[in-house]
Amino acid sequence: MFxxxxxxxxxxxxxxxxxxxxxxxxxxxxxxxxDAVKTVEYMFPKYIEVHGGKxxxxxxxxxxxxxxxxxxxxxxSLIIGEPSREVKFGIIxxxxxxxxxxxxxxxxxxxxxxxxxxxxxxxxxxWCFATTADMKWLVSVLPDVAKLDIPKTTQPLxxxxxxxxxPLDNNAHxxxxxxxxxxxxxxxxxxxxxxxxxxxxxxxxxxxxWIKLTRLDAFTPNPTDTLKYGSxxxxxxxxxxxxxxxxxxxxxxxxxMMRYVGPVDINIAEPN
Numbered sequence: 001m002f003x004x005x006x007x008x009x010x011x012x013x014x015x016x017x018x019x020x021x022x023x024x025x026x027x028x029x030x031x032x033x034x035d036a037v038k039t040v041e042y043m044f045p046k047y048i049e050v051h052g053g054k055x056x057x058x059x060x061x062x063x064x065x066x067x068x069x070x071x072x073x074x075x076x077s078l079i080i081g082e083p084s085r086e087v088k089f090g091i092i093x094x095x096x097x098x099x100x101x102x103x104x105x106x107x108x109x110x111x112x113x114x115x116x117x118x119x120x121x122x123x124x125x126x127w128c129f130a131t132t133a134d135m136k137w138l139v140s141v142l143p144d145v146a147k148l149d150i151p152k153t154t155q156p157l158x159x160x161x162x163x164x165x166x167p168l169d170n171n172a173h174x175x176x177x178x179x180x181x182x183x184x185x186x187x188x189x190x191x192x193x194x195x196x197x198x199x200x201x202x203x204x205x206x207x208x209x210w211i212k213l214t215r216l217d218a219f220t221p222n223p224t225d226t227l228k229y230g231s232x233x234x235x236x237x238x239x240x241x242x243x244x245x246x247x248x249x250x251x252x253x254x255x256x257m258m259r260y261v262g263p264v265d266i267n268i269a270e271p272n
Contacts, residue, residue: 017082017083019124023118025080026042040054043057044142045128046141047130050141081098082098083096083097090144092120094118094119096118098114101113108211109208114131186233193263205257212242228261242254
């Protein structure tokens with residue numbers, strides 16, 4: 001009798017893992033194909049509610065997709081890893097799903113690790129998902145999320161043509177389509193310790209191999225940014241640091257295509 005109960009329990013837990021991965025695959029497929037209607041089906045209820053309901057959220061996502069397309073931003077790949085152990089707080093069951101994301105921005109591919117939180121309101125019968133792009137807000141509406149093992153945000157990094165994404169594990173956090181879709185930021189190229197203000201057109205001439213590293217600081221605005229860089233900097237400044245030593249000719253091309261902003265402290269080019 002005890003063996004039967006134990007077997008049934010293990011089978012149930014295994015079925016949850018399979019169910020989570022299958023549902024997550026449907027959700028990510030909808031994201032990759034910009035299917036806003038299908039995407040909303042798998043979002044957790046509170047997110048839909050605060051965004052004005054399903055119909056309004058669908059229109060918001062569709063508008064974001066168009067904006068991403070106009071800015072040459074698109075998801076190239078999104079791979080879901082293995083679900084973490086399920087935990088239940090109150091009526092909601094949670095687990096964390098790491099994912100591997102490659103996003104193309106201005107013809108440069110960026111690799112990042114991110115995570116989805118799977119939620120079930122019916123003991124694993126069905127699952128919906130929350131992104132970890134805005135943890136402060138997420139914890140405000142789902143306080144128990146703070147009890148989950150979710151690591152700190154990682155910076156997106158350029159992905160070389162001969163590089164491959166690192167193996168997935170549970171040390172993943174943020175970086176989603178919605179984070180990118182809401183970006184209203186100034187694009188700045190740093191070369192020879194000088195800043196040049198770019199746009200989507202001029203960024204196309206920046207070769208991926210030129211970029212030594214990036215500082216993507218959206219949503220960390222400085223009050224003086226809009227004065228220096230214009231209204232697009234209301235949500236921060238993204239800097240692309242050129243490898244001047246290896247690609248000295250990049251400087252001459254950049255200064256002919258982009259507006260000079262001014263000198264920059266070289267320390268800004270170093271990661272935190």
